[in-house]
Amino acid sequence: MLLAGTVVADAETVVEDGAVVIADDRIAAVGPETELRERYPDHERREYDLLAPGLVGGHVHSVQSLGRGIADDTSLLEWLTDHVLPMEAALDAEGMALAAELGYLECIESGTTTVIDHLSVHHADAAFGAAADLGIRARMGKVLMDRDAPPGLAESADEALAESERLIERYHDACDGRIRYAVTPRFAISCTEECLRGARALVDSHEGVRLHTHASENREEIERIEAETGMRNVEWLHEVGLTGEDVVLAHCVWTDEREREILAETGTCVTHCPSANMKLASGVAPVADYLDRGITVALGNDGPPCNNTLDPFTEMRQASLLGKVDALDPTTLPASTVFEMATANGAAAAGFDRLGELREGWRADVIGLRTDRMRATPIHDVHSHLVYAAHGDDVAFAMVDGEVLYEDGEHVGVDAAAVRRRAREYDWRD
Numbered sequence: 001m002l003l004a005g006t007v008v009a010d011a012e013t014v015v016e017d018g019a020v021v022i023a024d025d026r027i028a029a030v031g032p033e034t035e036l037r038e039r040y041p042d043h044e045r046r047e048y049d050l051l052a053p054g055l056v057g058g059h060v061h062s063v064q065s066l067g068r069g070i071a072d073d074t075s076l077l078e079w080l081t082d083h084v085l086p087m088e089a090a091l092d093a094e095g096m097a098l099a100a101e102l103g104y105l106e107c108i109e110s111g112t113t114t115v116i117d118h119l120s121v122h123h124a125d126a127a128f129g130a131a132a133d134l135g136i137r138a139r140m141g142k143v144l145m146d147r148d149a150p151p152g153l154a155e156s157a158d159e160a161l162a163e164s165e166r167l168i169e170r171y172h173d174a175c176d177g178r179i180r181y182a183v184t185p186r187f188a189i190s191c192t193e194e195c196l197r198g199a200r201a202l203v204d205s206h207e208g209v210r211l212h213t214h215a216s217e218n219r220e221e222i223e224r225i226e227a228e229t230g231m232r233n234v235e236w237l238h239e240v241g242l243t244g245e246d247v248v249l250a251h252c253v254w255t256d257e258r259e260r261e262i263l264a265e266t267g268t269c270v271t272h273c274p275s276a277n278m279k280l281a282s283g284v285a286p287v288a289d290y291l292d293r294g295i296t297v298a299l300g301n302d303g304p305p306c307n308n309t310l311d312p313f314t315e316m317r318q319a320s321l322l323g324k325v326d327a328l329d330p331t332t333l334p335a336s337t338v339f340e341m342a343t344a345n346g347a348a349a350a351g352f353d354r355l356g357e358l359r360e361g362w363r364a365d366v367i368g369l370r371t372d373r374m375r376a377t378p379i380h381d382v383h384s385h386l387v388y389a390a391h392g393d394d395v396a397f398a399m400v401d402g403e404v405l406y407e408d409g410e411h412v413g414v415d416a417a418a419v420r421r422r423a424r425e426y427d428w429r430d
Contacts, residue, residue: 002043004033008052010357011340022364025401048368054113055312056346058271058298059250062103063120068304076218076280088120089152090428096123100130102423106310110392113365113400121153128171135405139350141184146195157195182212200241210246217251218282234259243268248349253283264293269349274318276302284326298346311392335387368397
């Protein structure tokens with residue numbers, strides 16, 4: 001297949017009148033279309049206005065897709081304990097599968113082809129099955145909560161870790177490596193020291209498995225951890241082994257100088273979720289400072305109850321604008337930097353190599369966008385358009401590992417209307 005259009009290969013490289021050639025699950029070539037059509041005359045040609053790497057959702061909660069709008073205008077811990085956790089506890093395996101399908105299809109049709117997905121305590125198999133069937137690339141794991149969990153989600157550390165190991169053995173590196181595992185403690189408030197140290201030990205015993213948790217999202221959360229441990233949140237996670245190049249910490253809004261040094265020194269990845277942090281009034285993450293320190297910062301939507309969409313273009317715009325107004329500096333977090341956060345940085349956080357850019361020999365995760373919109377006219381700078389003006393509904397094409405998942409407004413091989421109908425009919429409140 002030869003995909004023609006303006007090619008946004010990475011945060012710096014744009015090929016006008018370009019093309020991307022796909023061979024099996026890899027990119028065979030990137031360059032001017034006239035040259036590539038001569039080299040690959042037999043390849044099927046498809047044309048889109050813009051071609052870009054598939055975007056990476058560096059922190060999402062597919063399980064929360066059925067709770068969109070249930071907890072608006074509440075603070076983080078109230079949002080979580082009074083609304084979201086009871087919803088998760090009420091989901092059966094059917095509900096988990098449906099939530100995952102709904103979330104992954106929204107991601108795909110909005111241009112997100114890879115997710116780092118924070119599931120729930122139970123029924124993780126259903127979400128893994130949905131990811132496998134729908135073709136999305138995912139780093140995902142069941143949630144660990146061995147204290148302060150509501151009825152239906154409580155489990156012991158031994159139970160949580162044993163179930164995580166079972167899931168690792170079954171799903172890690174599944175679908176030719178498209179599905180990979182992350183051991184996923186909810187956050188320090190809901191996990192004992194035994195559970196957190198056990199999570200690190202479990203990761204260390206399985207090659208390629210990573211850690212994914214929340215950290216320092218809210219000041220009340222930090223106060224509780226400090227009262228219990230005498231340490232701030234990131235310091236405590238570092239103490240129990242939850243920092244390092246194989247760790248993704250979502251949010252990291254409230255960190256002090258020592259914690260930022262820890263993140264930089266250990267190579268820990270951070271995922272910035274600007275819309276969720278604004279909606280829950282959690283604060284503004286010091287993203288520019290993290291990047292200046294060499295910390296890998298990805299972008300995530302978080303969950304539909306605190307966003308309320310999984311549109312990655314919204315997050316790019318919000319990230320840049322929020323960073324500028326926080327610094328009172330319009331040069332902070334320019335479009336190219338934010339685009340890199342949503343692509344190459346996300347791929348690094350998720351632990352997939354040769355992903356996040358359109359380059360020869362790299363994984364064939366590609367999206368195509370339309371620009372026949374008033375807000376896309378004219379386009380003087382493509383990166384500017386993608387970050388500040390594009391929307392998820394501009395996406396017309398999405399491919400993962402060379403497999404077309406979304407084309408001309410339709411999910412390939414999936415009855416999306418039926419998924420929406422089932423989501424409207426499923427009542428987890430019963």
